[in-house]
Amino acid sequence: MYESLNATNPFLLFADWLKEAEGSEPNDPNAMALATVDESGMPDVRMVLLKGFDDGGFVFYTNLGSAKARELATTPKASLCFHWKSLRRQVRVRGMVERVPDGEADSYFASRPRQSRLGAWASRQSEPLGARGELVEAVESFAERFPGEDIPRPAHWSGYRLKPEVLEFWRDGEFRLHDRLVFRRSWTSEASRWETLWLYP
Structure with missing residues (x-):
């Protein structure tokens, strides 16, 4: 059955799988x-939401004071794992x-709901919180500060793009x-291309 997988472009294959997941997953297919x-070299993992992808990579957003942002500032490498239980599929990046x-x-910040934008201003992510x-x-205070829809993006909030070197479709x-299909980026002097490899399960 693995011949049915699109083994030429990982982003096209990912787009196909994500579209199917959007029709079958009960919550947050992204x-x-x-x-x-x-x-210290210890791994740290959490769930986030994919907010965009293209041939350049996979994009997510966060508070720049968060643990993930501090860790990426020190070591700008990461891994992603998508698991779509309804489809029995997984993608690692x-x-x-x-x-x-x-x-x-x-542009992305402006597309978010008003309350989400206010929350980005109010949250000091990953810092101790005395009481909810x-x-x-804090949200109410920023709602007074920004009474309309024009809420600028705070300087402490932005996005990251993971530029994949390896993707594995399971x-x-x-x-x-x-089925396990691996795409690995191979560089030449002028450009890159994807090499594919099938793995034993």
Whole structure:
């Protein structure tokens, strides 16, 4: 059955799988586990939401004071894992990470619901919180500061793009005879291309 997989372009294959997941997953088909490394070398993982992808990579957004942002500032490498239980599929991605341009972050921030934009201003992500009321009060304070829809992106909030070097597509098979297709970026002096490899399950 593995011949049915599109083994030429990983982004086209990912787009096909994500579209199917959008029709079958009960919640957040764009959810992905993001793994980073802290200053001591310990791995750190959490769920985030994919907010865009193209041939350049996979984009997510966060508070720049968060643990993930601090870790990426020290070690700009990360891994992603998408798991679509309804489809019995998984995609793993590894690569370098870079900040998105300010204009790109501004455009995405402006597309978010008003309350989400206020929350980005109010949250001091990953810092100690004495009581939830403090967060609620902060949101209310920024709602007064920005009474309309024009809420600028705070300087402490932006996005990252993971530029994949390796992607692995996993599909469940009967009797644990799964399909595993790996795309690995191969560089030449002028450009890059994708090499593919099938793995034993």
